[in-house]
Amino acid sequence: MSEQATARAIIREAGTSYAAQAGFTLTDKPSQLYRLLVLSVLLSTRIKAEIAVSAARELGAFPTARRMREATWQQRVDALGRGHYVRYDESTATALGNGADLLLDKYGGDLRKLRKKAGGDVRRIKELLREVPNLGPVGIDIFCREAQAVWPELRPYFDKKALSGAEKAGLPKDAGRLAELVDAADYARFSAALVRLTLEKGLLEEIKAPA
Missing domain, CATH: 1.10.340.30 (Hypothetical protein; domain 2)
Structure with missing residues (x-):
């Protein structure tokens, strides 16, 4: 993939x-x-x-x-x-x-x-x-991660937790390179999803499992 x-x-x-x-x-x-x-x-x-x-x-x-x-x-x-x-x-x-x-x-x-x-x-x-x-600091990161959907100057906002999720998924651990993978309109959802990979055990395996 x-x-x-x-x-x-x-x-x-x-x-x-x-x-x-x-x-x-x-x-x-x-x-x-x-x-x-x-x-x-x-x-x-x-x-x-x-x-x-x-x-x-x-x-x-x-x-x-x-x-x-x-x-x-x-x-x-x-x-x-x-x-x-x-x-x-x-x-x-x-x-x-x-x-x-x-x-x-x-x-x-x-x-x-x-x-x-x-x-x-x-x-x-x-x-x-x-x-x-x-x-x-955690709450500020959360606010900025989600607000980037409506405040473009925050984009791309991938904090440490999001970058950790990216690394776990085998994706670049770099905000600029991650931003190249999806449309700007999806940055907030992408960042939220990467954080969820960091926090929820087994989620990545579920995503990658064959349909």
């Missing part, structure tokens, strides 16, 4: 984004970008991805920074609890409230204004994202 064919198979079988798993389609709109940010905050913690995704789905009841700020702390805790995000529910509920305050105060709740402030500089986007409470 050629590298291009391998890449296509990986996308086809494992290219579901975290956003899609959490029940929303990412577009360059304030609400969807905010939901991706919340999802990235939840995934920053040492917790199973499926639990973070489930909690993000529940927090979809507060799809904007303003709605998140207007929700009570207990409402946020309850939503996290319904998603079984119970170990860090109280601290995360506080962080989400503080993060909503920050976004509203600095960007009017619109992450596109953060993007504009960064002026197309990926490093600056990441620096500004670091100001969001509880959004660690």
